[in-house]
Structure formats: structure tokens, C-alpha cells
Amino acid sequence: xxxxxxxxxxxxxxxxxxTLHRDEDYVLQIxxxxxxRPNWDEYLIQQLNKTICPYKSLLTAYPPGxxxxxxxxxxxxxxxxxxxxxxxxxxxxxxRQKGRLLRPEYQHDKHNDNIPCLLYAGGFNFFHSSLLxxxxxxxxxxxxxxxxxxxxxxRLYTHGIDLFTPPQAVCYHLWxxxxxxxRTTTSGDSGEGLREHSLEVVxxxxxxxxxxxxxxxxxxxFHKKLGVDFEKQTLAPGSENAGLSDDAFVPPTxxxxxxxxxxxxxxxxxxxxxxxxxxxxQFINTT
Numbered sequence: 001x002x003x004x005x006x007x008x009x010x011x012x013x014x015x016x017x018x019t020l021h022r023d024e025d026y027v028l029q030i031x032x033x034x035x036x037r038p039n040w041d042e043y044l045i046q047q048l049n050k051t052i053c054p055y056k057s058l059l060t061a062y063p064p065g066x067x068x069x070x071x072x073x074x075x076x077x078x079x080x081x082x083x084x085x086x087x088x089x090x091x092x093x094x095x096r097q098k099g100r101l102l103r104p105e106y107q108h109d110k111h112n113d114n115i116p117c118l119l120y121a122g123g124f125n126f127f128h129s130s131l132l133x134x135x136x137x138x139x140x141x142x143x144x145x146x147x148x149x150x151x152x153x154x155r156l157y158t159h160g161i162d163l164f165t166p167p168q169a170v171c172y173h174l175w176x177x178x179x180x181x182x183r184t185t186t187s188g189d190s191g192e193g194l195r196e197h198s199l200e201v202v203x204x205x206x207x208x209x210x211x212x213x214x215x216x217x218x219x220x221x222f223h224k225k226l227g228v229d230f231e232k233q234t235l236a237p238g239s240e241n242a243g244l245s246d247d248a249f250v251p252p253t254x255x256x257x258x259x260x261x262x263x264x265x266x267x268x269x270x271x272x273x274x275x276x277x278x279x280x281x282q283f284i285n286t287t
Contacts, residue, residue: 008191009198010122010148015139018132027132031123033174034063035072040170044126047166050112058156059114060125061165062099066172076172079104079250082165083119084242085226088233092199094146095228100240101250107167108244114164117242118226120153124171135159138212143195147202151212154205157222159214206230 014029021027026045037043044059051057062081066072081099088095097119108115135155141148156163204210207230208219223230227239241249 009141009143009145009195011137011141011144011198012139014122015137018137021129021132024129027127027129029122029125030171031173034124035066035172037076037078037170043168043170044166047114047164048126048128050114051162051164052112053162055128055130056160057162057164058120058125058127058131059164059166060117060119060121061169062121063124063171063173064101064169065175067176068174072172078168080115080165080167080169082115082117082242082244083121085119085228085235085239087235089146092146093233094199094202095150095230096146097149100242102165102244102248103250106244106248113167115167115244117163117165118153118157118222119242120149120156120163122149122152123173131161135161135212135214138201141198141201143191144198144202147199151202151205154219154222155212155214157214158217158219160216203230 017029018027026048028041028044048054048057048059060083062083064072064077064079064081066076079101081101083097084100086096086098099121102115106115107113135152138151138155141151144151153163201210205213206219206223213219225243227236228234229236
């Protein structure tokens with residue numbers, strides 16, 4: 001029987017959350033340290049029902065940030081972000097993504113004002129609970145952090161699930177964290193080996209093979225639409241716009257920084273993940 005140490009990571013945790021489903025109509029998946037606008041639930045249901053097929057659609061985005069103790073406050077950001085490809089990790093080869101802030105006046109479609117996207121945010125998504133049967137979380141990905149979201153994105157796409165960004169932000173995330181800067185040697189570490197195995201599962205999925213993929217749409221089509229070559233680890237010109245025009249976005253000078261690159265700003269990089277796994281294992285063994 002695997003120990004809890006071999007099960008750590010967001011994928012197993014989110015799988016456990018999904019097992020709590022008791023025939024509710026909708027599922028909201030979020031990270032910790034979140035704050036919500038009033039009537040967020042009514043708004044998300046309304047937006048989901050604007051899609052052509054609400055049972056095959058999912059709303060997702062990187063939320064804007066807030067800072068305690070008084071945030072987000074009455075004047076909080078309501079402009080939405082859309083997920084776009086950013087860069088590849090130097091050591092794990094996994095695609096990094098970020099949220100680009102959209103202008104408040106931008107309207108994609110007058111009948112369905114949700115904005116189509118291809119990438120998935122593990123920390124905020126809303127969907128009809130029937131999708132739990134179509135594309136549940138893969139709980140056999142221990143230690144996977146970077147790679148969780150692209151794995152779900154390609155799986156959802158191949159299952160024929162359409163992803164959308166709602167036109168307004170409904171929640172806020174505390175992006176700033178206290179950094180874990182412990183440096184340890186990782187050679188021979190079992191947690192590192194588990195993480196590498198999980199990364200290889202995701203790499204195989206992105207080659208169009210492996211478990212969890214659907215048959216409605218192809219992985220090759222996903223690559224082409226996203227504008228990303230996962231083998232060469234390159235981004236096509238314009239991929240950073242997610243199919244939208246330049247004028248759909250808030251200029252960088254007024255944005256400050258894009259949403260979702262919290263690992264870069266907190267000081268916790270992909271290179272530190274093996275140290276995090278070791279710290280958790282040490283904690284479990286001493287409690």
C-alpha cells in the first residue's frame with residue numbers, strides 16, 4: 001500500500017476533493033487563500049449556461065491577486081485574465097503559463113461573452129459535475145506541480161471539453177507566499193524519482209499517447225491551436241495572444257506584471273520542488 005509520501009502533490013489532493021461529490025449539479029475547484037465577490041455562484045452558473053453546451057464546457061482563469069488583511073476590498077480588480085503560453089521550464093521541460101489581463105470593454109461574442117481558451121487553471125475552474133465522469137483528475141501523478149495544468153488541458157481538449165474565461169473576475173488569490181528556500185541534495189531521493197515519473201506521464205500525453213486522453217479531438221490539433229511545439233519547446237509568434245488581437249489586452253505599462261507567475265516572485269522555482277517534497281516527507285515521519 002503506497003504511503004502518503006508517495007501521494008503528495010496537487011493531483012492526488014484534487015482527486016480526493018472530487019471523491020466528495022454527492023450529486024451536486026456544479027463543481028468549483030479552487031486553491032487555498034481565496035476571496036470571492038458577492039453572488040459569484042449565480043454569476044458562474046449564468047456564464048456557464050451561455051455556452052453552446054454547458055455540460056461540455058468549463059470556466060477557468062488565473063484570478064487577480066489580493067493582499068491581507070483588508071484585501072480585496074470594494075475597489076478590487078474585476079477585469080478578467082486569459083491563460084496564455086509563457087515559456088518552458090529549463091529543468092523539467094514543462095510549459096509555463098500566465099494570465100494576461102483583458103480590457104474591460106473587450107467583448108468576444110454578444111451572445112456568449114465568455115472568451116474561449118485552451119489552457120487550464122488548477123486553482124480556479126467551474127463546471128457541470130457530469131465532467132467528473134468524463135475527465136476526472138489522474139491521482140497517479142505523485143509530486144507533480146508544473147505539469148498538472150497542461151496535462152488536464154490536453155486531456156479536456158481531447159475529450160471535447162471547451163474551456164472559457166469568464167468576462168469578469170469573481171475571485172482573488174493570495175499570490176504572494178513565504179518562500180521555501182531549503183537546498184538539499186536530491187540524488188537518489190525517492191520523491192524526485194516519483195516526480196520524474198509523473199513528468200514522463202505528462203510528456204507522453206503531449207505526444208498523443210498514454211492514459212487519460214479522449215478521442216473527440218487530437219493532441220496534434222491541440223498543439224496547433226495553442227501555437228506550441230512541445231518537442232522543440234518553442235512558442236509560435238502570436239501564441240501569447242491566445243487567438244485574440246493585441247488591442248484586447250491591457251497594455252503592460254498599466255498591468256504591472258502578469259497574473260500567475262507567482263512562483264517566480266515568491267522565490268520558489270521548479271528546481272526547489274524536490275526540496276519541498278523532502279521537507280514534507282520529513283514532517284510526516286516526525287508526526
